[in-house]
Amino acid sequence: xxxxxxxxxxxxxxxxxxxxxxxxxxxxxxxxxxxxxxxxxxxxxxxxxxxxxxxxxxxxxxxxxxxxxxxxxxxxxxxxxxxxxxxxxxxxxxxxxxxxxxxxxxxxxxxxxxxxxxxxxxxxxxxxxxxxxxxxxxxxxxxxxxxxxxxxxxxxxxxxxxxxxxxxxxxxxxxxxxxxxxxxxxxxxxxxxxxxxxxxxxxxxxxxxxxxxxxxxxxxxxxxxxxxxxxxxxxxxxxxxxxxxxxxxxxxxxxxxxxxxxxxxxxxxxxxxxxxxxxxxxxxxxxxxxxxxxxxxxxxxxxxxxxxxxxxxxxxxxxxxx
Numbered sequence: 001x002x003x004x005x006x007x008x009x010x011x012x013x014x015x016x017x018x019x020x021x022x023x024x025x026x027x028x029x030x031x032x033x034x035x036x037x038x039x040x041x042x043x044x045x046x047x048x049x050x051x052x053x054x055x056x057x058x059x060x061x062x063x064x065x066x067x068x069x070x071x072x073x074x075x076x077x078x079x080x081x082x083x084x085x086x087x088x089x090x091x092x093x094x095x096x097x098x099x100x101x102x103x104x105x106x107x108x109x110x111x112x113x114x115x116x117x118x119x120x121x122x123x124x125x126x127x128x129x130x131x132x133x134x135x136x137x138x139x140x141x142x143x144x145x146x147x148x149x150x151x152x153x154x155x156x157x158x159x160x161x162x163x164x165x166x167x168x169x170x171x172x173x174x175x176x177x178x179x180x181x182x183x184x185x186x187x188x189x190x191x192x193x194x195x196x197x198x199x200x201x202x203x204x205x206x207x208x209x210x211x212x213x214x215x216x217x218x219x220x221x222x223x224x225x226x227x228x229x230x231x232x233x234x235x236x237x238x239x240x241x242x243x244x245x246x247x248x249x250x251x252x253x254x255x256x257x258x259x260x261x262x263x264x265x266x267x268x269x270x271x272x273x274x275x276x277x278x279x280x281x282x283x284x285x286x287x288x289x290x291x292x293x294x295x296x297x298x299x300x301x302x303x304x305x306x307x308x309x310x311x312x313x314x315x316x317x318x319x320x321x322x
Contacts, residue, residue, distance in 0.1 A: 001055055001080070001296040002026070002033055008300065008314030010307075014051060017043040045069055053307065055299055056081055064102055067126070076125045076306060078299045082191070084109040084128040087198055095194040112302035114311070115244075115251055116142055116203045121305040129302060132294025133158050133192040133214060134199055136225035139251060139269050140284035142203035143244035149236045150229035150282050152208040156196060158225040159215040161260075164290045178218045190214055222260030223290040231282045237273045241284070245271065249311050250293065250301070258287035265289060265320035267297030289319075 005013045018040035021029050027036025041047065045066060053076040056063045064083040071077045086092040089103040100106055109128040110120045113135060121127065130138070137156045144150045159182070165173055172178075186192075193212040201207045231237070238253070245251040251269045258270035270287045288294050297315055304311050 001057055001299065002030065004296050004300050004314055005055070006034065010309050010313060011053070011300075011303075013038075014049050016040050019043065051075055053078065053303060055296075055303075057296075060096070064100075064105070068102065068105065071126050074125075076127075076303070078112070078127045078129060078303050078306075079109070080129045080295055080299050082131065082195075084126070085111065085130065085195055085198075087111075087202070091194050091198055095191040110302075110306075111199065111202065112298065113138060113199065114298075114301050114305055115139060115248055116199070118305060121302055122308070124302075124306045127299075127302045127306060129295070129299045130199065131192050131195055132160065132164060132223055132288065132290040133190075133212070133225065134195045135294050135298065136223055136269070136286040136288050137196045137210075137212075137227055138199040138203065139288075140225065140227050140241075140271055140273075140286040141229065142200055143240055144229070144237060144282060144284070145200055145206055145208065146204040147233075147236070147240045149231070149233045149240050151232050152210075152229060154200075154208055154210045154227065154229045156210055156212045156225055156227045157215070158213070158223065159217045160223045160290050161219040161221040162216065163221045164223070164294075165216070178216065180218060182215055182217050184213050184215050186214055188213075219260070221289055221291050222264050223288050223294055224258070224260050225286045227284045227286070228276075228281050231275055231277075231280045234275060234277065234280070237275055237282045237284075241271055241273050250315070250317055257285050259321075260287050260289075261319065261321045263287050263289050263292070263319045265292065266317055267292045267301060267315040268317045268319065269293050 005011045022042040026038040057080045060082050063081040067077045087107045092100045109126045110124040112127040112129045242253045253271045257272050272285045274283045
């Protein structure tokens with residue numbers, strides 16, 4: 001997030017907040033970034049300088065209070081966390097296992113997936129940036145569901161690098177535990193499943209259940225979702241997707257299955273579709289950088305549209321493949 005804001009022609013980072021690393025210099029925590037002498041401040045809104053926009057990248061349950069306080073003070077808030085993504089208290093409780101502390105706010109925040117909900121972003125002052133897994137699945141499935149080309153049951157199998165779990169120290173995320181191994185997690189219970197279902201319903205007007213299984217794979221960043229659904233209009237899948245993203249800045253429909261290495265370091269999404277006529281199923285593979293289009297890059301894209309900047313400002317569609 002800091003790297004993208006630093007490289008943005010119209011944004012300036014004036015306050016860097018932190019929890020356990022408060023008081024440390026940026027260079028101690030992120031030596032790869034310029035401006036290493038900048039100090040990471042404790043998150044104290046009473047000490048926050050006057051700002052026009054705030055990006056929140058806080059753990060689940062930690063952004064609702066700060067986000068609401070900032071928004072009520074006239075700050076445009078772009079929340080990378082999960083506190084305001086859901087549209088109803090019922091869906092939130094299903095996803096997170098408990099009631100939301102401010103249920104009236106659910107549905108009041110713009111769901112920040114520009115390619116599907118971009119019309120709601122100009123002038124928006126409260127934006128909930130989608131999760132990385134829902135971003136990939138929705139980009140591949142929503143246009144097809146809207147066009148009536150597919151129907152459920154929908155299956156989403158996703159694979160993400162270890163950065164999807166954050167920077168916390170956990171034994172199951174050490175190099176020895178992750179290297180040369182792949183594992184499924186959150187099977188039949190991951191909190192992104194109801195978010196995917198919500199996004200599909202909002203984008204297409206059709207409620208459809210989703211079977212979602214995420215996997216951790218031994219790489220730093222990148223995410224690949226392979227989605228399948230019953231095919232209702234054979235021969236139309238590729239055409240619908242290409243039409244949906246013909247004028248998109250960051251989503252490209254390509255003619256071969258994408259590699260995650262092609263998008264790492266960028267805000268780009270690569271979409272590939274095939275039709276399995278033997279079982280009458282559509283298959284869509286979507287690759288994104290879980291930290292880019294799946295998080296910080298998408299937040300900046302939302303901010304650009306909300307604040308009136310060019311959509312591409314500070315963002316790249318080029319990956320880092322050497």
